[in-house]
Amino acid sequence: MILVTGATGHLGNVLVRNLVLRGARVRALVLPCDRCTALDTLEVEPVRGSVLDPESLDRAMHGVDSVYHLAAIISIVTGAETLMHRVNVEGVVNVASAALRNGVNRLVHVGSVHAFKRMPHGQVINEETPLALDSAAGTYDETKARGVAAMLDAVKQGLDAVVACPSAIIGPYDFLQSLLGKALSNFARHRVHLLVPGAYDFVDVRDVADGLIAAHDRGRTGEIYIVSGHYATLAEAKAIVQEAAGFHSGQIVLPWKLALAIARVMQHVYRMTKATPQFTPYSLRTLAANAQFSSAKAAAELGYRSRSLLETARDLLAWRQAFA
Numbered sequence: 676m677i678l679v680t681g682a683t684g685h686l687g688n689v690l691v692r693n694l695v696l697r698g699a700r701v702r703a704l705v706l707p708c709d710r711c712t713a714l715d716t717l718e719v720e721p722v723r724g725s726v727l728d729p730e731s732l733d734r735a736m737h738g739v740d741s742v743y744h745l746a747a748i749i750s751i752v753t754g755a756e757t758l759m760h761r762v763n764v765e766g767v768v769n770v771a772s773a774a775l776r777n778g779v780n781r782l783v784h785v786g787s788v789h790a791f792k793r794m795p796h797g798q799v800i801n802e803e804t805p806l807a808l809d810s811a812a813g814t815y816d817e818t819k820a821r822g823v824a825a826m827l828d829a830v831k832q833g834l835d836a837v838v839a840c841p842s843a844i845i846g847p848y849d850f851l852q853s854l855l856g857k858a859l860s861n862f863a864r865h866r867v868h869l870l871v872p873g874a875y876d877f878v879d880v881r882d883v884a885d886g887l888i889a890a891h892d893r894g895r896t897g898e899i900y901i902v903s904g905h906y907a908t909l910a911e912a913k914a915i916v917q918e919a920a921g922f923h924s925g926q927i928v929l930p931w932k933l934a935l936a937i938a939r940v941m942q943h944v945y946r947m948t949k950a951t952p953q954f955t956p957y958s959l960r961t962l963a964a965n966a967q968f969s970s971a972k973a974a975a976e977l978g979y980r981s982r983s984l985l986e987t988a989r990d991l992l993a994w995r996q997a998f999a
Contacts, residue, residue: 676700676701676702676738676739676761677689677694677699677700677701677702677739677740677741677743678701678703678704678739678741678742678743679681679694679701679702679703679704679743679745680703680704680726680738680743680744680745680746680770681744681745681746681747681785682701682703682704682705682713682714682719682736682745683705683709683710683711683712683713683714683850683851683852683934684713684745684746685844685848685849685850685853685856685880685924686745686785686841686880686883686884687703687713687723687745687876688713688717688848688850689760689846689881689883689884689889690743690745690788690884690888690996691714691717691719691846691878692701692702692717692884693881693884693888694888694950695718697720697888699852700720701717701718701719701720702719702720702721702722702735702739703719703720703721703722704722704725704726704731704732704735704746705722705723705724705725705834706723706724706725707723707725708726708747708961712850713848713850713851714845715988717998719841719879721917721994722734722735724733725760726744726746726762726766726767726769726770726841727762727766727769728769729769732773733773733776733777733883734771735773735774736745736773736777736779737777738776738910739779739911740779740780740781740890741779741780741781741782741783741891742770742774742781742782742783742956743783743785743887743891744767744770744780744782744784744785744826745784746762746766746770746787747762747763747766747785747787747819747822748762748763749815749860750814750815750816750848751815751854751954751955751958752957752965755814756814756834758786758858759815759818760814761813761819763815763819763821763822764818764819764821764825766821766822767784767822767825767826768825768959769828770784771784771825771828771829771834771836773782774829774836775829775832775833776832776835777879778833779835780835780866781836781891782826782834782835782836782837783836783837783838783887783890783891783894784822784823784826784836784837784838784839785839785840785841785882785887786819786820786822786823786826786838786840786899787815787819787840787841787969788800788814788840788841788842788876788903789807789816789819789820789961790806790807790816790819790823790968791804791805791806791807791809791820791840792804792805792806792810793807793810793812793816793964793965794965796965796967797965797967798965798967799967799968799969800901800942800965800966800967800968800969801901801969801971801972802898802899802900802901802966802972806820806821806823806824807819808820808821808824808896810838812924812957812960812961812964813867813930813957813960813961817983819969822836823840823899823956825886826838826898827899830896830897831867835896836890836896836897837890837894837895837896837897837898837899837900838888838898838899838987839883839887839890839894839899839900839901839902839973840898840899840900840901840966841878841883841886841901841902842875842876842878842901842902842904842966842970843875843876843877843878843884843902843904844878844879844880844883845859845878845879845880845987845991846879846880846881846987846990846991847880847881847990847991847994848880848993848994849880849991849992849994849995850928850998855877858992859912859916859988859991860916860992860995861934862912862913862916862917863916863917863919863920863992864888864924865922865924866924867925867926867927868913868925868926868927869926869927869929870909870925870926870927870928870929871928871929871931871934871938871961871962872909872910872928872929872930872931872934872962873907873908873909873911873961873962873963874906874907874908874962874966874968875906875907875908875959875961875962876903876904876966876967876968877904877905877907877912877984877987878886878902878903878905879904879981879986879987881888882902882904882979882980882981882982883902886900886902886977886979887978888975889977889978889979890902893976893977893978894977896977897977898971898976899967900976900977900979901968901970901972901973902911902970902971902973902979903968903969903970903981904979904981904985905981906966906967907984909925909962910928910933912984913926913986914987915984916988918988919985919988919989919992920990920992925933925961931963933960934954935956935959938954938955938956938958938959938965939956941954941955942955942956977978989993
């Protein structure tokens with residue numbers, strides 16, 4: 676039996692699909708308030724609980740051989756700092772402790788490339804890069820770093836665990852419409868697009884799911900593996916999506932200082948109106964930062980590979996059309 680936390684999310688449901696296709700028995704830890712739309716057609720055993728509730732974790736891990744821990748809070752706006760600390764750090768400690776108590780044989784923890792310290796442009800970020808334990812970049816970076824550190828501490832206590840750190844995840848089966856998924860899908864609309872400066876590393880959700888399974892099967896205990904994709908500016912990402920859609924429209928790229936000034940105002944608007952954030956000072960600084968991540972270690976040790984962004988864009992748009 677395999678337990679997956681965060682199973683209803685984008686990466687979670689794709690991982691569950693892969694595991695079920697491989698013939699695995701899968702149990703999904705689902706929050707009491709969560710809808711299971713993404714899992715409706717899959718043969719999976721849902722168990723209500725939370726990574727913040729140790730008793731529910733013990734129930735979920737009863738009879739479990741392996742755990743994939745994906746549950747996390749991602750936020751690009753202010754106001755979610757406490758919840759991120761609780762879920763991304765305390766939740767990891769709870770999951771690791773429950774795994775030790777229940778004799779889990781193998782655990783794969785999903786961190787993030789944000790867990791690494793932001794390095795100067797021109798320097799490749801790999802698994803030897805220090806963790807962002809005292810990150811000035813943002814709470815998300817710090818909490819993901821502390822979560823990775825907590826899992827590595829559990830390894831010292833005897834837990835057989837490995838860590839996988841994906842870059843920005845995109846692709847089909849995005850039932851909850853992630854911020855990135857929504858932004859990329861919007862590029863397929865016939866209009867002039869307003870862009871902000873910057874670039875990042877984008878990776879297909881299916882490649883990450885394959886990487887997690889490879890980490891489980893072949894990863895070395897206590898090791899971290901970056902599972903990244905391809906570096907692209909937002910303008911390049913827009914061009915790729917529109918190539919997949921079969922048309923091209925115009926764009927306006929805001930100057931950096933103007934974009935940052937607007938983002939500072941908009942973060943307050945998002946908070947007051949509870950609207951979905953499009954870009955914030957944190958996301959802009961992330962796009963401006965060095966995003967040269969190396970997945971060479973995962974390629975060499977796990978056989979990890981990433982498909983082209985064009986293939987991902989085509990499949991994302993096709994899935995969205997079918998799902999809509």
